[in-house]
Each structure stands twice: as C-alpha cells, then as structure tokens.
Amino acid sequence: MYNIILIFVCLLLGVLLQKVKRLPVNTYKLLNDIVIYFCLPALALYYIPKIQLDTHLLYPIAVTWISFTVSILFFSFLGNKYGWSRKLTGCLIMTAGFSNTSFLGFPIIQALYGEEGLKMAILVDQPGTFVVLSTLGVIVATVYSTGSPNGLQIAKKILFFPPFIAFLLACCMNVFHFDFHEYIQFSLQKVGSVMTPLAMISVGLQLHFDRKSKHFKFLRLGLLYKLILTPAIIYLLYVVILDQHSQMIQVSVMEAAMAPMISSSIIAAAHGLKPRLCSMMIGFGIPLSFITLVFWYFVANTI
Template identity: 25%
Template sequence: MTSTLWQMFALIACGAAWRCARPAGLSAEQTRTVLTTLVYYLLLPALVLEVLWKADVGLHSLQYTLFGAVCLAFGMLGIWTCGRLLRFEPPQMGAVLLAAVFPNVTYLGLPVLEQAFGHWARSVAIQIDLFAVAPVLFTVGIAAARHFGQNGDSVRQPVGSFLTTPPFLAAILAVILNLCHVPLPNGVASVLQKLGAGVVPLMLISLGLALSWGAVTLRNLPHVAPVILIKMGLMPLFALWFSQYLTLDQAHKNALTLEMAMPCMVLGIVFCDRYRLDSALYAMSVTLSTLLSLITLPFWHRVAAGGF
C-alpha cells in the first residue's frame, strides 16, 4: 500500500510542481479547470460505462449505497456537533461540514483501490461515488452550503441536478446494458478503455494542482483539527465497524472502509466559492488531509485487513 501511494503522490507532485512553475504562463486554476472538465465530461463517463457494463451489478450494489449514506450521516453529525461546541461562524461551519463529510472517493480513491485490490475495485469506487456520495453531496451538501453561506446561485439548481451529470448518465446506461445482458462489442470496449486510461493520471495531477500551501495558516488550525480527526480517524473507524453488518465478502468490506478513509474531496472548493463559505479553510483541509493520507491510508488498510 505504501509503495502504491508513493506512486500516486508522484503524479500529485507533478501537479503541485506545475502550480509553482506555471509552464507557458498557465496558472494552476486554468490548467485544473481544463483537466477536470475533460475528465468529467468525456474520460470519466467512458470509464464508468466500460467498468459498470461488465461489472457484477446487483442487490449488493444497494449495500454500497446504504454504507456510503450511513457513513456520511455519521460524519455530518460529528462535525456539526464539533462546530456547535466550538462555536464556529457560519462560513467556517459550512466549509468544515463539506470537508469532513465528503471523501475523495474518485480522484484519489479510484486509483488507490485499483492498485491495492485489483481492477474489480474500480467498480466499488465508481458505484459508491455515483450512487451514494454524489447524491448526498448534490442534495444535503448543497442545502447545507446554502444554509451556512452568505449568497447562493442567482439561478438555483434543482435538487436532482446530479441525475443529469455525464458520469451518472453513463452509469445508468451501463447498468441498464449490464442487467439486460447486452454484450460489450470489442471495438467499443477498446475505445472506452483508451479513454478511461487517462482518468487516473489526469485526476491525480489535477489533485496536485488543487493543493495550496498558501492556505495553510495557524489561524485555521482550530477549525481544521476537527475535520482531520473525523475524516482521517473517526469516519474510517465507524466504517470499519458498520461494514461488519454487510453481507459482502471481506475484500469488498475492506475496499469500502478504505474509501471512507480518503481525504477531503477537491470538488467542495467549488461550493465554498459559490456560497461564500471559507474557501481558504477548505483548501487547507484538502491539502493537509491529502498529505496525511500517506500515513493514514496504509494504517487503515492494515487495520481492515486484520494486520493489527
């Protein structure tokens, strides 16, 4: 696991180096926007279609959804309680809620799970993202951001807006084709595989582009500490306990537990900017949790596998 993470972080470091060097005068924000747009609208849907079309999709997939929803609810309750006790201001409360609750299950989780468990784990990462994390993020997460934020969208997105996102539409199509036993043509599979092969390196480079040492300040440390405690400690511990009540095999339970141990998702910075939450606080949470995951992910991987 440690060697796998170092390989992942080598690509993340490429993104961080780009942020400092600004080749061709392109800023990190400009480059990341292009990369994430390409991945989100073309490469990731291709990967989702290719993986879920051939995956073992069934009633066990509902357990992924239940597992993800319950773990996110636990994280939300924990950070809300901390915020109330520590008297966080609304902009800080909204930022830490997004940071503590939603893990980076795709940008980092997908490549880590694939390297740690094998190709079959890609299906786990994609399903828990599209059928658990994304629906909660685009409903409860946005509602919380609006509640704690100062201003919202001039045109509010409908609650079910995630249903029209390219990866989700690709997932629905793939599941339908899968359940109808439609064979995946070799030519189509080859094209999808070539497109999907770009997802992991570009996502990791994009993650490196999002890391910002300028956001790491002592002023934000009291707000970030509860996020790190919940995200990197309590949430995976709860996931490890709750996974024992699932009827999945141990390998799938371990993969699910590791997903809940992932650092803060990068997408949350978009909602912080949109709803006037504390974006610097969120950026610091992403940076520190991502770096700490070099230590915490191998730890939780060993714990889940019974190594301690």
C-alpha cells in the same frame, strides 16, 4: 504503484505551475470542468455495465452511504454549535465525507488483496461512492453554496449533471446486459484514465502552504473525521455490531480509510465551498493517509 507515484508527480507539477506567470489564474477551473464533464461520465459508462450485483454485496456498497450521511450529521452539528459559515460546513461535509475509493483505493486494494479484493473495491466505488456523489453530493454542494434550498434548482442540477446522466444510462445498460463495442470501451477507459493527473494538477495549482492559514484547525478536524473516524465507524458497525468477518469487510474498512476524494473536492470547489480548504484536504490528506492506512491494514487483518 504507478497510480500512487502519478498522484504525487502531478500534485508537485501543479504546485510548480503556480510559478508560471503566463498561465491563466483560472486554469484549475478548466481542468475541473474536464474532469466533471468528461472523465467522470466516461468512468461510469465503462465500469457500471460490467458490475454483477447481489444482496450479500450490500456491505461494500453501503460504505459511502454511511460515511457521507454521518458526515452531514457531524459537521452540521458542529457548524450550528460554533456558528460556522454555510460554505465552511459544506466544504467539510463534501471533502471529509467521501473516500478516494478508486484512484487511490483500486491500486492499494489490488496490491493487498488481489483481483478478488479489486472487484469488491469497485462495488464500494461505483454503486457506492459514485452514486452518492452524483446525488446527495450534488444536493449538499448546491444547498450550501446558494444558502437557499430550491427543490427545482436542485432537481435540475442532479438531472442535468453529466456524471449522473451517464450513471443512469450505465445502469440501464447493466439491467439489459448491454455494453459498448470494445473500441468505444477502450476510448471511455482512456478518457477516464486522465482524471487523476488532471485532478491532481488542478489541486496543485490551488495548493498554498500558508502556515498562518485560518483553515488549519478545520483541516485537522476534517482529516480526523476522514482518516480516523470514518473507518472506525465502518469497523464498529460491520465487525463489532453486525459481527461480520470476511475479506469483503476488510476491503470495506480499508476503502473507508482512504484519503479524501478528489472528485468531491473539485465539485465542492466548483460550487465555491472554500476552494483553498478543499485543496488542502487533498494535498495534506493523501500523504497522511499512507501513514494511517498502515494502522488500518493491521486492524483489518484481525477481522
């Protein structure tokens, strides 16, 4: 509950800070850099060495791989059909294709399903969402921002992307059953813990409730995919087609139903993919998700 309240407080603080005239206009870019270059790597180095993987855990891990792949196909098709700009298409892929599986997902799943549910949520987030964001997410952001795919440039972006470097290091630590000293772990946890307030202040600084905004029709489409279609796809695939019925599947559906991911929106905005629409997806998506999550909770409990 604390994380949920913190999200709304920091979002409101960011909106209020827009009124401070002495505040540099690019403050949100500084906050984005801190999140990307410090907080995300710290989270990877803290959590991934502690994960114990098994083949039956592929269901929660695959949630984001599926949702992001379908997002690419869905919005690319619409973008080509209606002649959208590459940056608009890339923005919708990035913001609608990722769920907020950690900072919204963790406290909600823990409240609903306890510690066992939280362990499954970590699997959705770390080897799932985090890896997709660090690889496919960076590729999509780069391709749609430059307009000219360059294999070498994309490879460099991925290989030198700090969260991805931290992820590779953390995976090696996991394989060799190595973890940092408890003092280092404590430091990593504290650095990672400031991600939510910094990210939400950044979003608030960029959030503008313009009733005449040309982005509203795209906002509705993006949130329709994220809050309704994504969990529906996971439910259809896991429950209807594969006939899986367990708490693990319930958690997978609920994590798929979470609001748009803050980190993916920040990365998209940092690449110039419609920053205002990115902030709108977060600013409107988070409060709306609390309504749609109630519906998906009742659906998940029928599994």
